Amino acid sequence: MMGEEFVVLSLPPMLIGIFAAVACAIPGNFLLLRRQALIGDAISHVVLPGIVVAFLLTGVVAAWPMMLGAGAASLVAVALIEAIRRLGGIEPGAAMGVVFTAMFAGGVLLLEQSDTSSVHLDVEHALYGNLESLIWLDARGWGSLLDMAALRGLPPELPRMALTLAFVTVLTWVFWRPLKLSTFDEGFARTTGLPVGAIGLGLVVVAAIAAVAAFDAVGSIIVIAMFICPPAAARMMTNGLEAQVAWSVLFAVLSAILGYVLAGYGPLWLGFDDAVSAAGMIATVSGVILALAAVFGPYRHRSGARAEHA
Amino acid sequence: MxxxxxxxxxxxxxxxxxxxxxxxxxxxxxxxxxxxxxxxxxxxxxxxxxxxxxxxxxxxxxxxxxxxxxxxxxxxxxxxxxxxxxxxxxxxxxxxxxxxxxxxxxxxxxxxxxxxxxxxxxxxxxxxxxxxxxxxxxxxxxxxxxxxxxxxxxxxxxxxxxxxxxxxxxxxxxxxxxxxxxxxxxxxxxxxxxxxxxxxxxxxxxxxxxxxxxxxxxxxxxxxxxxxxxxxxxxxxxxxxxxxxxxxxxxxxxxxxxxxxPTGPIIVLVAFGLFTLSLFAAPNRGVMAALLRHRRFRARVHVRQGLLALAQAQPIYEGLTLRLMRRRGLIRADGVATDLGRIEAARALRDERRWQVLRSDPAHEEAAASYDGLTPLDDVLTPDQLAALDSGLRPKGVS
Structure with missing residues (x-):
């Protein structure tokens, strides 16, 4: 399992899975604390019309137009949610529900109406991604990691996801203090002169970038699960934000590795022939981690409610 | 089909x-x-x-x-x-x-x-x-x-x-x-x-x-x-x-x-169409209704301010005010007040003075709370109360 075959078949998808999971989990921490956890859900639904429109405009299934389309669609969705919330005076949850279901329905309809039979573009692909197919055919064992010619044959999703992760990490690191301040005490942050609205919007945009980049490689399910489950599990392990982000990264990595291994090799161990969906399994593992944290996590109760449960 | x-x-x-x-x-x-x-x-x-x-x-x-x-x-x-x-x-x-x-x-x-x-x-x-x-x-x-x-x-x-x-x-x-x-x-x-x-x-x-x-x-x-x-x-x-x-x-x-x-998406899109219709066309809470309300309110403010300016013989420069007052026949095209305009202007000024008196009188505290600069006082007080109020409206050195 650790030999040449592993490098060719499993290393790239595993790394892509890990990068995607961490890139979503880091902004997920702040979304969770700001009670905007479902933004990830909404974004991953509206990605579908975005990629369909991008396909209809360009006529090809290529990464960049699709990501641009998805990014544009998520911005449109955020603007629409905000507009409906303000114009109609509707609570944000319902406004979100109206917008993302309608846009998703529009995407499905466009997809059915257009001729996509010749290309690989369907709802299932958008939902579960194609993690298993991201293999590295040029690899000849671990030595290929130092071989420039072979490295050029890496699936393009890998460097793109690594870049996204680096982008998210650097932004979080640079804006750590304002982010933390505006997340925990918006009023105080405003009085110290921080542009609170811009920080909130920036966070949503970064989350959208992570979601759009990750969805192309791994599908929507992982995106939604990683935005919420690792940060939620981490929240029950600690009270400190620094520690929470660290825990969430650990949980995200763990979900990606365990999920991929269980999906790829688990059925073989049980005597079945075919692997199961890696995206689904990664989401499932992150759910198991969350369940364990909800039962055993040291800080699982609301502060103040501890005494009554002790 | x-x-x-x-x-x-x-x-x-x-x-x-x-x-x-x-x-x-x-x-x-x-x-x-x-x-x-x-x-x-x-x-x-x-x-x-x-x-x-x-x-x-x-x-x-x-x-x-x-x-x-x-x-x-x-x-x-x-x-x-x-x-x-x-x-x-x-x-x-x-x-x-x-x-x-x-x-x-x-x-x-x-x-x-x-x-x-x-x-x-x-x-x-x-x-x-x-x-x-x-x-x-x-x-x-x-x-x-x-x-x-x-x-x-x-x-x-x-x-x-x-x-x-x-x-x-x-x-x-x-x-x-x-x-x-x-x-x-x-x-x-x-x-x-x-x-x-x-x-x-x-x-x-x-x-x-x-x-x-x-x-x-x-x-x-x-x-x-x-x-x-x-x-x-x-x-x-x-x-x-x-x-x-x-x-x-x-x-x-x-x-x-x-x-x-596909059935599901079509149903959802029809529902969304009805939602959009409601968002814009619904009376009272809809966007169109809110816009209309806003325009009507703005027109009232402009006309009121224009009338007060007329009554005090001040010139009006604001374009929208002039347009609105012309359309209502309160002023002529050259900006001079019509007969109707003079009547309305006098009425607006009297109303404003009445409000002034009312608001300076603690006895009318409750009514004074409804002052927004637009509501005619006739809508707030009874004729008897108005008459009582008018007794305090003697001209003070104004010719």
Whole structure:
């Protein structure tokens, strides 16, 4: 399992899975604390019309137009949610529900109406991604990691996801203090002169970038699960934000590795022939981690409610 | 073609689907109203995504028992079971841990959905039992629907609708004010459970037609749209039912006219169209009404200020004020006041003076609170009070 075959078949998808999971989990921490956890859900639904429109405009299934389309669609969705919330005076949850279901329905309809039979573009692909197919055919064992010619044959999703992760990490690191301040005490942050609205919007945009980049490689399910489950599990392990982000990264990595291994090799161990969906399994593992944290996590109760449960 | 579809002349099967979808939409709209009013609309998103593992497991079990894996009642029972587990997880995470409800919803929906996808890929690798078609539960499909399926859906919708009518009062109270309902001696957790149970029933019944990703739209959109038209709960419920039913009816009929028009998305888009109409056209709460109100208010302010300027013989420069006053025949094209303008100006000035006196007199404190610079005092005081007030309006050195 650790030999040449592993490098060719499993290393790239595993790394892509890990990068995607961490890139979503880091902004997920702040979304969770700001009670905007479902933004990830909404974004991953509206990605579908975005990629369909991008396909209809360009006529090809290529990464960049699709990501641009998805990014544009998520911005449109955020603007629409905000507009409906303000114009109609509707609570944000319902406004979100109206917008993302309608846009998703529009995407499905466009997809059915257009001729996509010749290309690989369907709802299932958008939902579960194609993690298993991201293999590295040029690899000849671990030595290929130092071989420039072979490295050029890496699936393009890998460097793109690594870049996204680096982008998210650097932004979080640079804006750590304002982010933390505006997340925990918006009023105080405003009085110290921080542009609170811009920080909130920036966070949503970064989350959208992570979601759009990750969805192309791994599908929507992982995106939604990683935005919420690792940060939620981490929240029950600690009270400190620094520690929470660290825990969430650990949980995200763990979900990606365990999920991929269980999906790829688990059925073989049980005597079945075919692997199961890696995206689904990664989401499932992150759910198991969350369940364990909800039962055993040291800080699982609301502060103040501890005494009554002790 | 479209007309024939709308008048149910496209054959037996299409008619069944259309009527079933209309009933489903009515029930969903009415049920969703209570979720929306209780600010818990998105819980239904968790419920609907949590049905997937149940559908897949039910299929596996039915095949293992040697039956037809695609029997609708069995699949629906399985989906109801796993949706209930998902619902329990949401309330468990919300009540027992520090997570807020939206995080619990997101966690449950993604994990259950992911697990369902795992099970679907397991089923795909199973050799037995006509597995094709389970994916149709994701987006709904009415192709090849059997009579018994349509009857299950229509009956389910009708039962839910009946339950909503029976439970409307307690559900209204809980949706608006949990504490008050608890204080009035109601069993709030049980009523909330009933609310969620109804949403769950709608989800399960609607799986086949609308699909699990979009059924949440039928619960949310009609209620939000109906809220624009009225402030009364009973009317919101009825309107939401009508909007949902209309969406189901038109959507299913339209989708029967062409093969590339999937039922679920069309129904949702029709509902969204009705929502957009409501957002803009609804009286009072709609965007158009708000714009009109704003324009009318602005016109009143401009005319009032213009009249006061006329009365005090000050020049008016503001373009909009001039336009508005010309249109009302208060001034001539060259800006000189007409007879009507002079009368109105004098009246406005008198009104302003009266208000001044009124506001400086503590006896009229209550009436003074309604001062906004626009309301004529005649609307606030009785003629007797006005006469008393006017006695304080003696000119003080003004010629």
């Amino acid at each position: 479209v007309w024939e579809a709308l008048t149910l002349q496209l054959g037996y099967n299409a008619t069944l689907v259309t009527l079933g979808a209309a009933l489903l939409g009515m029930a969903a709209g009415a049920t969703g109203t209570f979720l929306f009013l209780g600010k818990r609309a998105l819980v239904s998103d968790a419920i609907s995504h949590a049905t997937l593992p149940g559908v897949a497991l039910a299929f596996v079990v039915m095949v293992a028992l040697g039956g037809d894996g695609r029997a609708l009642p069995g699949l629906l029972a399985g989906s109801a079971l796993s949706a209930a587990v998902g619902l329990l997880c949401v309330s468990g995470l919300t009540n027992r841990t520090r997570l807020s409800e939206d995080a619990a919803i997101g966690a449950v929906l993604s994990v259950f959905f992911g697990f369902g996808i795992v099970l679907l890929t397991v089923i795909q690798s199973m050799t037995a039992g006509r597995q094709a078609g389970l994916e149709s539960f994701l987006l709904g499909s009415t192709a090849g629907m059997l009579l018994q399926d349509a009857v299950v859906i229509a009956a389910g919708g009708a039962v839910v609708l009946l339950l909503v009518v029976l439970l409307r009062r307690p559900m209204t109270m809980v949706a608006f004010d949990r504490e008050f309902a608890a204080g009035a001696g109601m069993n709030v957790p049980r009523i909330e459970l009933a609310m969620m149970g109804l949403a769950l029933a709608i989800t399960v019944v609607g799986l086949k037609i609308v699909g699990l990703i979009l059924i949440v739209a039928l619960l949310i959109i009609p209620a939000v749209a109906a809220r624009f038209w009225t402030d009364r709960v009973g009317q919101v419920v009825i309107l939401a039912g009508l909007i949902g039913g209309t969406s189901g009816y038109i959507g299913a009929a339209l989708s029967a006219t062409a093969p590339a028009l």
